Amino acid sequence: MATSFQALKDARAGRHQGKAQASSSSSSSTASSSVVHESKPPAVSQTTSPTQQSGHTLRTSDEAQVQLSQTSTSTKNDTAASAVSDRLNQIDLGERDEIEALYQDELDKWDVGIRTIPGRGRGLMAKKGFKPGSRILKTIPPISLLSTSHLLNTCSGCFLTLREKSIRLAHTGEAHKDEKIRLSRCAGCKALHYCSRECQIQDWPNHKHECKALQRLRTMYFRSFPTKKEDGTDVEWAGPEMVRALGRMIWKRKDERLKNGGKDGDWWNRIASMESHRRIVSEQELVRIGQQIQHLRHYLGAARPLQPGEDVERLEPVDLADFGFGSVAEIMDVASAFPVNSFTLSSPSLSALGVSTSPLVALANHSCDPNAVVVFPEGRDMEVIALCDITPGEEILTSYIDVSTPYEDRQAELLGRYRFKCECTLCEKSKDERWIDPRWCVSHVGCDEKGKGKMPGSSAAGSTSTSCDACGKSFEVEMGLLRPLLQEGKQLLSQDESNALERSYGLSKLSSLIPALQAKLPASSEPLLGLYRLHALLLNPPRTIATLNLATSHLALASSGAEIAYPRNHPTPAVIKAEWGKMLSYDKLHRDAALEAGQKGDQKSSTELNKEARKRLEQSVGVMSDAVNDLRRGMGGAGGVTAMELEGLIGGIQAELGYGSKR
Numbered sequence: 001m002a003t004s005f006q007a008l009k010d011a012r013a014g015r016h017q018g019k020a021q022a023s024s025s026s027s028s029s030t031a032s033s034s035v036v037h038e039s040k041p042p043a044v045s046q047t048t049s050p051t052q053q054s055g056h057t058l059r060t061s062d063e064a065q066v067q068l069s070q071t072s073t074s075t076k077n078d079t080a081a082s083a084v085s086d087r088l089n090q091i092d093l094g095e096r097d098e099i100e101a102l103y104q105d106e107l108d109k110w111d112v113g114i115r116t117i118p119g120r121g122r123g124l125m126a127k128k129g130f131k132p133g134s135r136i137l138k139t140i141p142p143i144s145l146l147s148t149s150h151l152l153n154t155c156s157g158c159f160l161t162l163r164e165k166s167i168r169l170a171h172t173g174e175a176h177k178d179e180k181i182r183l184s185r186c187a188g189c190k191a192l193h194y195c196s197r198e199c200q201i202q203d204w205p206n207h208k209h210e211c212k213a214l215q216r217l218r219t220m221y222f223r224s225f226p227t228k229k230e231d232g233t234d235v236e237w238a239g240p241e242m243v244r245a246l247g248r249m250i251w252k253r254k255d256e257r258l259k260n261g262g263k264d265g266d267w268w269n270r271i272a273s274m275e276s277h278r279r280i281v282s283e284q285e286l287v288r289i290g291q292q293i294q295h296l297r298h299y300l301g302a303a304r305p306l307q308p309g310e311d312v313e314r315l316e317p318v319d320l321a322d323f324g325f326g327s328v329a330e331i332m333d334v335a336s337a338f339p340v341n342s343f344t345l346s347s348p349s350l351s352a353l354g355v356s357t358s359p360l361v362a363l364a365n366h367s368c369d370p371n372a373v374v375v376f377p378e379g380r381d382m383e384v385i386a387l388c389d390i391t392p393g394e395e396i397l398t399s400y401i402d403v404s405t406p407y408e409d410r411q412a413e414l415l416g417r418y419r420f421k422c423e424c425t426l427c428e429k430s431k432d433e434r435w436i437d438p439r440w441c442v443s444h445v446g447c448d449e450k451g452k453g454k455m456p457g458s459s460a461a462g463s464t465s466t467s468c469d470a471c472g473k474s475f476e477v478e479m480g481l482l483r484p485l486l487q488e489g490k491q492l493l494s495q496d497e498s499n500a501l502e503r504s505y506g507l508s509k510l511s512s513l514i515p516a517l518q519a520k521l522p523a524s525s526e527p528l529l530g531l532y533r534l535h536a537l538l539l540n541p542p543r544t545i546a547t548l549n550l551a552t553s554h555l556a557l558a559s560s561g562a563e564i565a566y567p568r569n570h571p572t573p574a575v576i577k578a579e580w581g582k583m584l585s586y587d588k589l590h591r592d593a594a595l596e597a598g599q600k601g602d603q604k605s606s607t608e609l610n611k612e613a614r615k616r617l618e619q620s621v622g623v624m625s626d627a628v629n630d631l632r633r634g635m636g637g638a639g640g641v642t643a644m645e646l647e648g649l650i651g652g653i654q655a656e657l658g659y660g661s662k663r
């Protein structure tokens, strides 16, 4: 079955992992003619700077359906969790030992073990004690790639922007004085970019087949849409990251089998060992996975050389048997394991860049009150960092979701995507009727002790009574007024998360929404915490002293709210503190205004403005120094590229302020 270009589907990445598309088929078709060869990567050519990308997305085909009834199990969400838990309880010690053997070297190196935990399957266990900020594990994920929106401005080898790379090189002393690093694009696919030849060479074994597939997709795209400009600024045609990630995995499996006399090797066995919930997902979900696999088959087909007379605009899907798949169930397992076991590839400042898979790190189970965190402090390498004291024998628990969100939202996300009901300490506490969650609560306006009350339930209407946790008095919450504000705030945050928030629209909405919510919620509560930060980022760079002050105060509030809403030592509050410190260090507006006042002969205002600028700079040094310390705990080591950047800024400001040495 062939499909035209428009028949390929787009998808978005999730928070913890990609929830993108591939597709499947039980039907076989033409044999793959793709050949594995150890060719060299194509030259890279310097790129133009990225500009706004096309909003065009690739569409799916109705024909991309598969017969799945033989494998489907009708499952409702409420029974899904216990079904998973039953399955996980069946994982026996033999299976665990096999997995342990696959990772023996890494496990020994890092003093980490694998154990089976009732109701959770396998999990990672500390073999020695870890202190907050210490590295539990560091690994190069077998698969990491950027989402299309980052392909133009981030290196596909080290996953740093040019700015981040320069900061890192300057910090490590590797920067060459006269050598300016630049982002150059792969001359083959014209989609991926690299900041150095080393980054490109290192990525080439993973990119070589993909490069051919992307070249074909690119040709198809510009033929299908002749009005689109081929100026290198539109790479939407590269498609969803889950398809690209599965493509990389499957090509690598084929390469490994070719080298291994037709048998799978350890690389693939690790991928195949990831927990899949294929047997217990709903029929609807199975159909979705089936569509993804169908998409994937066409994508893999795009890497094959064109045969004489073959139409470049029609893709023939591959037969997955040529890649070692013996059954539909096997590819369905891999495709359904992917979203459960992959991570958001994040920048050193924790913004989502793409998707990353490490079957070893994926063995860690979840807690909303985790004792460890997964980060990419310097780009490519995935690190697991201890957030608190971990004792030998203790399970290493990371969080799969944003733990600053309310209980109901966390449970829904965990059940929907990961198929379990979380019973961690925070979730158990959240079930206690008397406990007031700072992530989802209302302020007791007028309370001298600044107390808070429980957020009324979703069915509450009109004026609802709640009691203050500080003074104990009851107070009324007008849900008719509050609910629409909460909904609007959540909607803006989700639009921002999916890159669908237009700046001027966001700014105009937030200018009235934030004051309205501020009067009713503390900074730690959803959605205000996220909105403070969003507003400050949209206001950046501030054009007036008033907007600078607003952005600074919002970041200060977001920073204090995040300290409450996130677990101790978590890197997110540290990153927000870094943003606050950097906003404080922005002294241009005050300096310009001081100069202008001086030129007009208003010496008093000029002196005041200069004094204010200095005060802000002094405060910024304090805030940024704190952020560096927090980053060292949340990101481990030196705190990653974000801490390196802050250290550079602190040094510069201290010199400007005339301080002798760094604090």
Ligand SMILES: C[S@@+](CC[C@H](N)C(=O)[O-])C[C@H]1O[C@@H](n2cnc3c(N)ncnc32)[C@H](O)[C@@H]1O
Residues within 6 Å of the ligand: 084, 088, 119, 120, 121, 122, 123, 274, 275, 340, 341, 362, 363, 364, 365, 366, 367, 417, 418, 419, 420, 421, 422, 423
């Ligand atoms: C990334 S895997 C973690 C490793 C997995 N336990 C295994 O054996 O491969 C995620 C899956 O583990 C299980 N899991 C993780 N954390 C859990 C928890 N706190 N409670 C119950 N199940 C959990 C769920 O089935 C989830 O979909």
